[in-house]
Amino acid sequence: MPGMVTSIQRFSLNDGPGIRTTVFFKGCNLRCAWCHNPETIRLQNDLLAYPEKCIACGHCVPVCPTGAHARVPSGIAFDRTKCTACGRCAEICFPGAMELAGYRRTGEEVLAEVTQDIAYYRDSNGGVTLSGGEVFCQPQFAKELIDDCVAADIPIAVETNLCWEFDAMRPMLEKLSLVMFDLKLWDDAEHLRWTGVGNALIKENIAKLDALGIPLIARTPLIPGATDNAENITAIAHFLAPLKNLQYYELLNFNPLGESKYRALGLENPFEAARPLSAAMVDPLRTAAAAAGIQVKVG
């Protein structure tokens, strides 16, 4: 069954151990106000427009079925309200001023791509990581890729928000070599405020996940004014401390790289002015987490 991905990134070093290929799924069930991959949120195509790259060649004007591109005296005007994200302009826009986020891929196509680097996975203890977006938004596609990788003897990991019915995830989770999950906010009302959902199900699932015996990495993004306070990090770290399979707890510093994507998607970015935390701000949080007796890393 085909699934929708935004990209397949080979030789990735940040999505688990060793050399990996990361498959970015499209679609997410949370709405984190700071999302740094906003092009992965919707389970539909999105067009990213970078007018600063446009050379006004005009090739997009005749190919657009809805008339979203038009010649104007200053160059080319793009009217997003007319765009259906069909992707035709992105196909012919050589300078990359128009980019499509969202491609349908079959499991066979993805497997053909990820198996190209099997030798690297073996030499580096790497493998494949399914990321997103949220992997379990496309459960059939996720199941197919997990089964295919297991059959090809490729270790497979998942990055997930764990905000799903556990019994629906369990048959997939049991086949993984690693699960990387987020717990962004300890307080349920704060979690609801910043992500659009409460966190009771996530907390419940973390305990159930630990019982499966799979290696785990827990993560909290450090978001200025939202998650980056010692009270939040301390509470999460103490919750994680009894887990038997936790490899480490990772604090991920704020990543402003999504900023240009918000503009390109025509979306408002609530964290436009935010910047990564300084070392002086991160260190006390690392110390607070480590006081729970767990290994802490900063990414």
Ligand code: SF4
């Ligand atoms: S095809 Fe691309 S570069 Fe050419 S006018 Fe259209 S948006 Fe600009």
Ligand code: SF4
């Ligand atoms: S994605 Fe399709 S509808 Fe949107 S501007 Fe490009 S050609 Fe037109």
